[in-house]
Structures are given as C-alpha cells and as structure tokens.
Amino acid sequence: MASEHEFLERFLDAVDAVESGGRGALSEDRRLREGYEGRFFPLVERYVSYRDEAVASETILFLASVRERSVFNKVKDLSVRGGDAVRMACTAYLKTMEDDDALIPSLFDVVEHEDGHRFMNAASKLSKIARAEDVQRARRTYGGVTGEMRAAMRAVIEGIIRRNPSLEPEKELLLSLPVTPDEDAFDRFLSNATDYIDVRYRRNVFPKTGVSAKVRSNVADALMKIRKRLYNEADNLAYYDLDKSDRFEELSELLAWASADLGTKSVFKDGRFSREALVIISVSSCLASESASVKRPEKRSSANGIRFVQRQGQGRAQGVLQGHLFRLWKGVRGSFQTHPG
Numbered sequence: 001m002a003s004e005h006e007f008l009e010r011f012l013d014a015v016d017a018v019e020s021g022g023r024g025a026l027s028e029d030r031r032l033r034e035g036y037e038g039r040f041f042p043l044v045e046r047y048v049s050y051r052d053e054a055v056a057s058e059t060i061l062f063l064a065s066v067r068e069r070s071v072f073n074k075v076k077d078l079s080v081r082g083g084d085a086v087r088m089a090c091t092a093y094l095k096t097m098e099d100d101d102a103l104i105p106s107l108f109d110v111v112e113h114e115d116g117h118r119f120m121n122a123a124s125k126l127s128k129i130a131r132a133e134d135v136q137r138a139r140r141t142y143g144g145v146t147g148e149m150r151a152a153m154r155a156v157i158e159g160i161i162r163r164n165p166s167l168e169p170e171k172e173l174l175l176s177l178p179v180t181p182d183e184d185a186f187d188r189f190l191s192n193a194t195d196y197i198d199v200r201y202r203r204n205v206f207p208k209t210g211v212s213a214k215v216r217s218n219v220a221d222a223l224m225k226i227r228k229r230l231y232n233e234a235d236n237l238a239y240y241d242l243d244k245s246d247r248f249e250e251l252s253e254l255l256a257w258a259s260a261d262l263g264t265k266s267v268f269k270d271g272r273f274s275r276e277a278l279v280i281i282s283v284s285s286c287l288a289s290e291s292a293s294v295k296r297p298e299k300r301s302s303a304n305g306i307r308f309v310q311r312q313g314q315g316r317a318q319g320v321l322q323g324h325l326f327r328l329w330k331g332v333r334g335s336f337q338t339h340p341g
Contacts, residue, residue: 002035008043010035015047018055027061036066039165048074056082057089064093067129067163072097100129108134111141115149123152127159132167135160135174143178143232176228181236183244189233190247193226197254206258210266223259230255 002010010032017025026032047059048071060078063071072094079090103125110122130138135157142153157174161167167174179186205211205219230252237245 002037004040004043007032007035007037007040011040011044014058015050015055018058019052023054024058026055026058027065029062032062033065036068037165038068038070038163039168041068041070041165044068045071045074048078053083053085057085060086060089060093064089064096067096067100069097069131069163100131104130104134108137108141111153119149120152123149123156127152127155130156130160132160132164135167139174139178143180172224173228173231176232179229179232179236181239183240186233186236186240186244189229190244190251193229194247194251194254196222197226197251197258201258205265206261208265210268212268216262216265216267219258219262223255223262226251226255227259 010029011026014026014029014032044059044063047055048063050056050059060071060075063075075090075093078086079094080087082090107122107126111119111126114122126134126138138153138156138160142150142157145153154175161171161174201219205215211219230248233248237248
C-alpha cells in the first residue's frame with residue numbers, strides 16, 4: 001500500500017510527463033491506479049480543473065478508472081463547460097459510473113445466489129466498483145459464506161472502505177461478522193452485557209481515578225465485543241419482541257457512558273493498582289455469539305419508530321440503530337487511546 005508521499009510523488013511525475021506531451025502517462029499508469037485510495041482525493045482533485053487541458057482530461061480519466069465518485073458533480077458540470085478534451089473525458093467518466101450502476105445489482109445477484117468461479121469473479125469485480133451505499137448488502141453475503149468466499153467478500157468491503165475514507169472510522173465494525181437472528185441468544189447477551197457494565201463496571205471501575213494497563217485493556221476488549229454485537233444485531237430487531245429494542249437502547253447508552261468514563265482513567269504502568277479492580281473479569285464467554293443455527297423468523301412490523309425497517313426476502317436493510325450506535329462509538333472512540341502513566 002502506497003503512502004501519501006509515495007503516491008503524490010508518482011502522481012506529480014505523471015502530471016509533468018503529460019505536460020511534456022506524454023499522452024496516457026497519468027490515466028494509464030497501472031501503479032497509480034493500484035496505489036490509489038480515497039484519502040488521496042484531495043491531492044488529485046485540484047488537477048481536475050488544471051490550466052493544462054491535457055492534464056485535466058487525464059486526471060478525470062484516472063479518477064474514472066479508480067471509481068472515485070466524490071468528483072461526480074464537478075465532472076458533470078465540466079462536461080458542459082470544459083474544453084473539447086475535458087468534455088470528452090467527462091463523458092467517459094460519466095459513462096463508466098453509469099455502466100457500474102447498471103452492473104452492480106447483477107453482480108450482487110450472483111454472489112447472493114451462486115458459488116464457484118461465478119461467485120469469485122463477481123466478488124472480484126465488486127471489490128473494484130461497489131459503492132459506499134452497497135456496504136451493508138456486501139456485509140450480508142460476507143456473514144453468510146465461509147472460506148475463500150468470505151475472504152472475497154471481505155475484499156469487497158475493504159475496497160468500498162478504501163474508496164470511501166469516511167467509512168474508515170467504522171472499519172472494525174463493518175468487517176465484523178453479522179449475527180443470525182436468535183432472540184433467546186440475544187436476550188442472554190443483553191442480560192450479561194448489561195450486568196457487566198451496570199453492575200461490575202459501575203462497582204469496580206467507575207469509582208477509580210486510575211486502573212492498571214491490564215485491567216483497562218480487558219475492559220476495553222469487553223466493551224468492544226459488546227459494541228460489535230449491538231452493531232450486528234441492529235437489523236435483527238425487526239424479528240424480535242418490542243422489549244428488545246428498548247433494552248438495546250438502554251445497553252447502547254450504558255456502553256457510551258462506560259466507554260467515555262474509561263477514557264478518563266489514568267493507567268498505572270508499574271503494576272500498582274487497587275485489588276478491587278482485579279474483580280473485573282473476562283466476559284468473552286458470556287458475550288460470544290451463539291453458533292447454533294436458527295430458523296429465520298417471519299418479518300414483523302411495528303409502529304415503534306425505533307424499528308421502522310422491514311425485511312424483504314433475504315435482504316436486510318441497514319437499521320437506523322446501527323448508525324446511532326456508531327455515532328455513540330465515534331464520540332467516545334478516543335477512550336481506547338492509552339493515557340500517560
């Protein structure tokens with residue numbers, strides 16, 4: 001993976017080559033295409049309107065080749081007011097995006113219903129062209145397959161994140177495995193996780209101004225397990241009784257509180273810490289997802305606004321609760337940075 005400096009250096013060399021008459025030096029550079037990430041877009045964007053029309057047109061063609069959609073509106077505008085070469089490049093860019101939009105649904109249909117080489121070929125194409133709005137659909141297939149098929153779908157999700165840096169903070173959650181609906185298992189998880197935070201954490205960690213590095217690491221790991229499970233259960237709430245939505249919200253609030261509080265603790269690096277803090281125990285076993293297969297319940301609807309999403313067949317639309325949970329997590333993610341001793 002190229003660093004920002006390495007990418008910029010090669011990109012500027014290509015710009016110089018184009019200005020010197022080297023047609024294709026930018027748009028056809030394979031290493032530039034393979035090394036591009038969405039986070040490099042601000043470095044490239046300025047050349048879309050560059051004074052040299054050849055550079056501008058090649059930049060637009062390059063952005064089309066890496067499926068950079070952030071520049072879509074700007075390209076659409078330039079397609080009617082740019083010079084001849086720029087307008088032609090804009091037309092090519094817009095046609096590429098249009099073709100991808102038409103192809104993506106059929107590729108998902110393949111990975112959702114087929115296997116073997118057709119699955120692998122479709123997943124490979126999706127890893128290069130899937131959009132940010134496709135990430136939850138990709139996650140559903142990711143959670144429903146195993147082995148090399150799961151690895152291929154993980155590459156699809158990673159490709160989406162790479163092209164959309166706004167998803168980077170959510171990467172760990174997006175790459176966690178979705179959970180099959182199981183109301184009894186979720187009920188046990190809610191009880192255990194709520195007890196861990198509202199009783200054990202509140203009693204043994206909350207009163208402290210500092211904890212040992214080991215205790216802090218164990219608690220942080222446990223909170224992350226809870227966070228991932230909630231994230232992956234958000235869509236399943238439509239299958240569960242109404243009380244699960246309320247308990248989901250309660251646990252989400254407790255999680256945000258504990259994460260923020262943990263971030264305020266000093267960390268003792270020399271092993272000197274309260275014996276009482278050692279009472280915090282691992283909750284891996286009680287928070288782990290049960291692996292028993294279950295029959296998918298029929299869809300249910302509810303007037304409860306927290307569960308407005310309904311399922312259609314095998315599809316599971318992304319729930320608003322996932323976004324709400326991620327916003328809570330994003331606000332306290334700094335709590336997992338180690339404090340000076």
